[in-house]
Amino acid sequence: MGKKGIIETEELVKTYGKFIAVDKLNLRIDEGEVFGFLGPNGAGKTTTILMLLGLTEPTSGKARICGFDPTREPLKVKRITGYLPEKVGFYEDLTARENLDYTAALNGVPREAASKKIDELLDMVGLSEMAKHKVGTFSHGMKQRLGIADVMIKDPKVAFFDEPTAGIDPEGIEQVLALIANMAKQKVTIVLSSHQLQQVQKICTRVGILSKGHLVAEGSVDQLGRETIGGGKFRVEVQVSEPTSKLVKSIENIKGVTNVKSSGDLLLISCDKDLRPQIARTVVDSDSLLIQMKIEEYGLDDIYMKYFREQ
């Protein structure tokens, strides 16, 4: 882990008057990650993204993207980052193609290369047939897809998506998420903000939960779940035919098991690591029959609710 993260912030602060939008944010995102920014509305997700892009100046603290300071070297940062704003807008009187042409021109992509690239991208986002239609006639989902093509034109190293799935239908959401996941495969580092947890969970390698400008938790979804709900433990649920106290005792004796609770024919086992094989053997070795066993998985919903209920 010696190398530098592609995105790093150090004590990043942004205040609007007395209102603190982002409070001493320390963040590190490595190359190739899909990082999900979670938090309720007004938690500072968008403000953080805007500061990373150099569109808003931080009140204090440092931000670095690929080693560049977005405030001092905005053009260098903007050359390697793509941004899809929450309420993305296109020129409604221009066609999809013309809109992308303009972005290509702004990025200094030569005309020939741009034309080829736009064909590919429109094909990728499934808008080839709509290329010559005015964007004014597009649905919200189509605009989001066009937005993804728009971000891809400059071959960004880092792409920011602000609420990419807000306000579009389930099918549209699937398409947008698939496209973002596809980008991640092409080694683009992705930061996406959302409060739609199910979706983030599907594609993010790591999430950060932001609340009132603070980063309250950070890590992979599994890891966060263990830390917040399981108290840092794995929890295994075992259903057996005869939960005898002898069985409970022998499970407790497995190295790494910290607690066993039984209720009816269910045993709830907390352990430091995934001890399912050992537990299974213990149950089988006893007189009891193993009916089922599962390790508890933590949904982002649970983690999220836990955080915000605590406050």
Added chain:
Amino acid sequence: MSGLMAVFWKELADHFTSKRFIILSLLVYVAGIITILLAAQNIRSMAAGDTSTVFILLFLSAPEEFLRFFLSSFNLFISPFTFLFMLLIPFIGISFGIDSINTERTSGNLSRLLSQPIYRDAVINGKFLAGLIAMSILIVSIVILVAGMGLRMIGVPPTADEILRLFAFMFVSIIYGAFWMSIAVLFSVLFKNTTTSVLISVVLWIFFFVFSFFKIGQPIAGLIVPIDQSSSIDTLSQFEATYRLISRVSPFYIYGEAVQILLMPFITTANIATMLASSIGTVNPLSLGRSLLIVWPQLATLIGLTALCFAGSYIRFMREEIRAT
């Protein structure tokens, strides 16, 4: 630089394909043709046999009542053609600049645009430049149209001096338009809502027009330099000077003055009250150089005001933060 050109070409293409541009062009062309027809009817009586200034009179002649009416309302020599320009150029300038920035914001394009690797000023400069070029094309084309039609009608070719005067006239008109456009751009940066910015610039336009047309400057000058029947010549000319100074608050007046000096070689001072009484053709014409010298303060004022408004919108736009909504 590439960013500026990209914005510029896109905005220019937008102007040329917009309904607004087409409607404005039609309006200006139709009005221009009407003025040339008006001028053609009266050119004979105004030229008074002298052919050296006959071509420029295409832009200046009108029925005498018309000239008298504007002379008494504006205190300026205004022909139908120059009146058309005085009135319509602000309209063109405002309509080309008024939604330049705030529509980008309300349509959600601004943050996408600013996250591209271009300097922020490329956006505002490119837009202003495109508006300026589109407006210039409109202004130059109407002058050429009128000149061409006039040439066919009267058959007298323009002299070199007249051509240069026309160029100077177009230049001043473009500056005048740029001034109104810079006001419009300023409003489009200041006000988030397009309707507000349109409303305020229209109000400003009407205010200045009324200010000039109804000679609001006169009673104000009367307060500073009171005059009555028995006032001496000195007091009267002092009043006249004060009145003129106050009139110049309105860009309409400044432009009217500049055009009058540039297009009318016979005008030696800005005062033409006595001009109309004597026949226009009988006064010795000024050289273009002299006219330019006289018009310089007006021109400098317009350029200065344009620069001021543009600088205001520039600074405001550069400092503006993109915020989470």
